[in-house]
Amino acid sequence: MSARDAFHQVVKTALIKEDWNITHDPYPLQAGTFDLAIDLGAEKTIAAERNGRKIAVEIKSFLGSSQITEFYSALGQFLVYRSALTIQEKERQLYLAVPRITYEKFFRLSFIENSQKEHHINLIVYDIDREEIVKWIP
C-alpha cells in the first residue's frame, strides 16, 4: 500500500471510530465536464454520514518536500470542490483532512491560519498512529 493510500485508510478508520458511515469511496464529484474524483495523482475524496449529517472529506498527506506548495494545491482543490459540491449536493459539508503533525507545525503558523480562516476551510485533524480524529475545525 502506498503511503498516500495508508493515510486514506487512517482517515476512514478514524471516521468509523466516531460512528460515521462511509457512504462513498471515492465520492463521485462532477463539475461541468470534469470528473473531479479521478484527478490524476490527487488524493481521493470520500463521503460519510452520521445522524443525517453529510460530509465530504478531501484527504491530504502533506508528504511532499514543500508544505507551502502542497498547501496551494490543497487550497485550490478545496475551493473548486466546494463550488462543485454546492451545485451537486448543497447540504454536504466539505472538510480537508490533515495529519496532526502538519496541523501543529504548519497550519498554526499565523499566515496559514489566516488563509484557512479567510477561505473558510473546514479541517479534520487526524492522528496517524492512533488512527483517530483529534480535532474538527470548526
Place this chain on the structure above:
Amino acid sequence: MSARDAFHQVVKTALIKEDWNITHDPYPLQAGTFDLAIDLGAEKTIAAERNGRKIAVEIKSFLGSSQITEFYSALGQFLVYRSALTIQEKERQLYLAVPRITYEKFFRLSFIENSQKEHHINLIVYDIDREEIVKWIP
C-alpha cells in the same frame, strides 16, 4: 533552458513589448516566515511597472499532464500570493499569466471561468510563438 524557464522568458519579453519595465525577477514576496519567491518547483513571480502602475505576475506554463490539477495549484498560489501582496505592497495588482492555448481550451470552460470570476483572478493571456500578450482580464 527548461520549458518552464522559456515560458517565463516569453512573458517577460511580451511585457517589455508593451512598454512595461521589469522591476523584479523574481519578485521577493514575504508572508510571515515564508519567502514565497523560492517555493520548491513553483514558477517564479515577476514584477513590472508602467506609468506608475505596478503589477506582479505569477507565470504558469500548464505543461503538466492534468490541467485541473495545475489549476488547483495555480488558484491556491494566486490566493496566497494576493493575501501576502495586500500586506506587503497593497497597490501592486496580481495577475496569473497563462498560455493562449490553455486559456482557450481550459479557462473558457464554464466551470473554470466561473471559478476564475468567483475568486477575482486577473489573467494575462500570452501567445508563446509571437511572444505577445493577447488579452488582459480584466
